[in-house]
Amino acid sequence: MSGSEMVTLRPRRIRVVCWASAVALVVTFSLLATGLQGPTGNGYGTFQRGDGFAMIGLGLIGAVAILLFTRPRVQADAWGIRVRNIIGSYELPWEVVRGVRFDRGAPWASVELHDDDLLPVVALQAADKDRAVEGVRALRRLHQAHQSTPVGP
Structure with a gap:
């Protein structure tokens, strides 16, 4: 990656x-x-x-x-994740993210933070089925890649 x-x-x-x-x-x-x-x-x-x-x-x-x-969107890269919901936006580095969740029966995915907060990601909706699952997998890959990156000299 x-x-x-x-x-x-x-x-x-x-x-x-x-x-x-x-x-x-x-x-x-x-x-x-x-x-x-x-x-x-x-x-x-x-x-x-x-x-x-x-x-x-x-x-x-x-x-x-x-x-x-139609406003929701999520963007992620090696630095972190940017979530824009219907009302409100968040920009978070991967360091504060514990994981990306898509619980069974949930209408959309969420980002779990290290302080136990859950941030909804309305852009990844259950109604989009396989497309939403692939999106969650892509976010998890980026998060995992960041966690495996060595920190410091």
């Missing part, structure tokens, strides 16, 4: 689902906005042009919120 190996992992299924959902949400809100303009005839009021723009704006805000779930 070369010292310059870089591993970059992102979830696959959640990105597809999120992009499809975001597009569907914007299209739905846009269709609702155009369909509700003008008098409704039932005496309860009307939707104006500004209301339609507000509906489209709500659809866009919802789509951006959904797309936050």
